[in-house]
Amino acid sequence: MDTKVLDLATPVANRWRRPGWRDPRLLAGVAMVAGSVALGSWVVQGAERTTQVYVARAALTPGSAVEASGLGVAQVRLVDVDVARYVTVADGLPQGAVALRVVAPGELVPRSALGSAPDLDVRPVAITMAVAPSADLAAGSLVDLWDVPAPTRSTAGTDAAALPRELAPALTVAQVRRPDGAFVTGGSTVVYVLVPTEILPTVLAAVAGDGAVQLVPVPGSGG
CATH class of the missing domain: 3.90.1210 (Type Iii Antifreeze Protein Isoform Hplc 12)
Known part of the structure; x- marks a missing residue:
């Protein structure tokens, strides 16, 4: 039996070659670095603008x-x-x-x-306060508006006080004119309250009535 010996080619080792400037990998790396620098510069400039x-x-x-x-x-x-x-x-x-x-x-x-x-749906209503309000009451504060009816005379000849009723909650104060300011009205503080137009007739009737309209500041809303 004849035995044949095959002559195989001797493998040639690949030598490392320094990449040239046209190597795609080098170009991709340069592009990535340039992009990172540009992005960082844009972020810094945006933060400073x-x-x-x-x-x-x-x-x-x-x-x-x-x-x-x-x-x-x-x-x-x-x-x-x-x-x-x-x-x-x-x-x-x-x-x-x-x-x-x-x-x-x-x-x-x-x-x-x-x-x-024309976009406004509120109107300022002047409320005269017999008792000076807290110093925290200022423009932008919120107040509850109450109507305190005047006492009525009963058939027995005694005065009967009716219970107060709330007219509107959390209304915005537009302006406060105090006696020691530039505007003085009979020595009393005048508070301009912004009243929604839908309840304006009710509030005006209470202001013009025999009773008193009281403002109750909403805690935490003062100036």
């Missing part, structure tokens, strides 16, 4: 005119605040803008808080 946004110096109450001269300006970082929600100095204020809701002092002025006078 700011825009000017209007901020309330004093409380804005529904119906109060909103003008640039009465507002402050804050530099806001774009990464911290959704600037689209607020009124920027670049965009400016709408002509004849009024506040539709309370904007607290130091708060950025939201676009949704501004509108025009």
